[in-house]
Amino acid sequence: MGHLEGGVDHDDPLELRLAARLAELRTERAWSLEELAHRAGVSRSTLSRLERAEISPTTALLAKLCATYELTMSRLLAEVEPAASPLVRADRQAVWRDDDAGITRRSVSPPSAGLRGEVIEVTLRPGADIAYEGSPVPGLEHHAWVLEGAVELTVDGTAHEARAGDCLRFRLWGSSRWRCPGPAPARYVLAIVLP
Secondary structure (H helix, E strand, C coil): CEEECCCCCCCCHHHHHHHHHHHHHHHHCCCCHHHHHHHHCCCHHHHHHHHCCCCCCCHHHHHHHHHHHCCCHHHHHHHCCCCCCCCCCHHHCCEEEECCCCEEEEECCCCCCCCCEEEEEEEECCCCEEEECCCCCCCEEEEEEEEECEEEEEECCEEEEEECCCEEEEEECCCEEEECCCCCCEEEEEEEECC
């Protein structure tokens, strides 16, 4: 299961704020759990447990919900962080980890609801293979700059292999797949800009 770094303590205020924010997003749209389940392709019972903070979402589950709400994952996580400052120290940056999927995401940019760009550091362990059905925001601009290792990235059906130092720039309209072929982990910076 995915979790904000530090464990999956369901008494953690950040975990509780995430659950509450997910419930707020559904309520703001006047959607029932059934309607959200249909739109996101997630079971009603999973959504109910998630909103009650009984479970912590996986990366795949958060990706589906973010796509349904047209939010980037980092923006959603920033919304549940404490009050924002224009400077965020390295030890205060939000880290999301999904050990089962083999991904760790660090939100490098200070949280801000009013700005359009974000910087995220991602590490994939060897063999990690993450697929997203669609862009959380259609036309989202991406810059994927590989710092270490290699990433096989498929964007809207076109495959690319990027190694340390390479940067792939694209707008995402459909599906994407991020795979670390190994043998070493892949670490890359992902800069995203809202259209």
